[in-house]
Amino acid sequence: MDHFHYRDGRLYCEDLSVADLADTYGTPLYVYSQAAIVGGLKSLQTAFAALNPLVCYSVKANSNLSILKVMAENGSGFDVVSGGELYRVEKAGGDPGRAVFAGVGKTDEEIAAGLKAGVLMFNVESEAELDAIVRVAKAMGVVAPLALRVNPDVDPKTHRYISTGKKESKFGMDIDRSLALGYAIKGNPHVSMIGVHMHIGSQITTTEPYAGAAGKAVTLIGQFREMGHPVSWFNMGGGFGINYKGREAKAVEEFANVIVPAIKPTGCRLVMEPGRVIAGNAGILVSRVLYTKQSGEKRFLIQDAAMNDLIRPALYESFHRIWPVIVPAGLPAPPDDYEASIEGTEPWDVVGPVCESGDFLAKDRALPRLDRGDLLAIFSAGAYGMVMSSNYNTRPRAAEILVDGTSACLARRRETYEDLVEHELAALGAPGALG
Ligand SMILES: Cc1ncc(COP(=O)(O)O)c(C=O)c1O
Structure with missing residues (x-):
């Protein structure tokens, strides 16, 4: 504060x-304080520097155009979950090539808008969504870059409304299904699986859930690469908690201390989708x-x-x-x-x-x-x-x-x-x- x-x-x-x-x-x-916003972004860029991170500010946390503009001017990418958020990013001067397109219910129109804008990748949440992306990309004659959103089945120990990494969550897919999907899209000319995505929840105040998720991600990245997928990004999602009441949150450096050493051996670049910890x-x-x-x-x-x-x-x-x-x-x-x-x-x-x-x-x-x-x-x-x-x-x-x-x-x-x-x-x- x-x-x-x-x-x-x-x-x-x-x-x-x-x-x-x-x-x-x-x-x-x-x-809002601009210095606080920029300071939050810089502290993440510094703490995770060893993974050459692309911080994709989670637009859903606060999507005011002036804030998006400040983020873009300071080197941030963006995490968008709708055509509307993508529109805002473009209006604010953000680079869609540094944006990830997430969300559990993308429409064909939103997929087409993402492809047209040239987003860095789609975070894919289900087999059915992947079918839609393949169909739209084929019709447009382009290759859709994507990451599969995987539920590592770790408990983030946060409010049940903002917990997403458990197996029974509506978001993403469990590890077995993601592996099956990895096999299914091998050689598909319309998509390129360049990343693995995990977002386990929000307002997370301990590092253990991230350590558990990162460990599972490393195994999975190896398995996808063995299938021939050119996975070069690991997207850790957002979720770092903040101090609402006292000193309940960990500093971002403490999260970096468990995530960086786990992911470094994969050679992947890190995508992060922080919202709350910045805004x-x-x-x-x-x-x-x-x-x-x-x-x-x-x-x-x-x-x-x-x-x-x-x-x-x-x-x-x-x-x-x-x-x-x-x-x-x-x-x-x-x-x-x-x-x-x-x-x-x-x-x-x-x-x-x-x-x-x-x-x-x-x-x-x-x-x-x-x-x-x-x-x-x-x-x-x-x-x-x-x-x-x-x-x-x-x-x-x-x-x-x-x-x-x-x-x-x-x-x-x-x-x-x-x-x-x-x-x-x-x-x-x-x-x-x-x-
Ligand atoms: C997929 C995804 N990424 C990032 C975020 C941002 O989370 P936070 O604001 O906790 O950093 C959310 C929040 O719900 C999310 O669902």
Whole structure:
């Protein structure tokens, strides 16, 4: 969280006051630090340098064009899972030749778009998808480069919704099926198997699952090569965890310490698909208190950010640090240990205006007494925040700001009510209506 820090009791993103940003651009507001984003990318490029890595930033984590542009300018490739994400990468000036096309349900149109753009490779998730890729590549008269996505059957020990490397997962194929598919496509002139892909889950905070997966990958790479496949890439996927609460995550160097020595003897180049570890702690969501309310013993802090802005707490019961943007006198910066009792605080449920009991950002959270108009920072919101937002309750999506030192760029303007209805107006007989 280094690029978000308190100076004299006020939160800064790099060299800009978050309170000033909120006053200028309104709330709820996503604020991202460019230095944090670039720093995350560089630390991966350095830690895995021995494997000549291609870091393919996972666009799904945060797909704002300004962020993709910064990533492209700093040498990142991209991991895309839809035609829409590929479109964004191209719009932002990214090189599709440094993009991997993943996703469990690619349509023929998306496959064709990937081939036309010249993606580095497709991550293939099933036999049926491979058939589709062969068919589309043949029709286009091109050879499709691909990696098989294999489930190494290791337990990443993470939330069940973001665990993908187990045998029973909907993603990828087990090792036996991948070997059978390897035999089946031997000599097929329309595809070239140049890689092996494994992504075992997200928010992984121990190195053991990666050690287990890398060991299995090495064996598999050897077996595919014996079949004659020119495998020269190993794609380790994403999944490195970050600190949401305290110091629960490992540094990327610790992951490198188990992955690099395992893969080095294969001579493969490494592809990585990091999302959260780059964007997660590079962004916060800023909200403003609307009301406080007490029901029985419960205290509610009703503020203007809701589950439509940040769904992670409702969906995964995930923890985000929350602390005032301007800290009341006598209180510290956000504490590392939220379990400890913090003098001057009391437990609050931090909730939004959406009509759902699941609309909460935190439960029983130690916070000082706050009043209408006070600002809150919801930390670690840069990944899987804005991208998972919605217009539920016809709430316009938040604005997004990208900070670079002392300058702020409006990376996405706040939506208006007009934005929210524009695709429905034709039905009311506006110009362009059918019939
Ligand atoms: C195939 C694949 N690659 C990469 C990622 C990015 O994961 P993370 O943000 O945990 O690094 C995901 C996330 O779900 C994924 O499914």
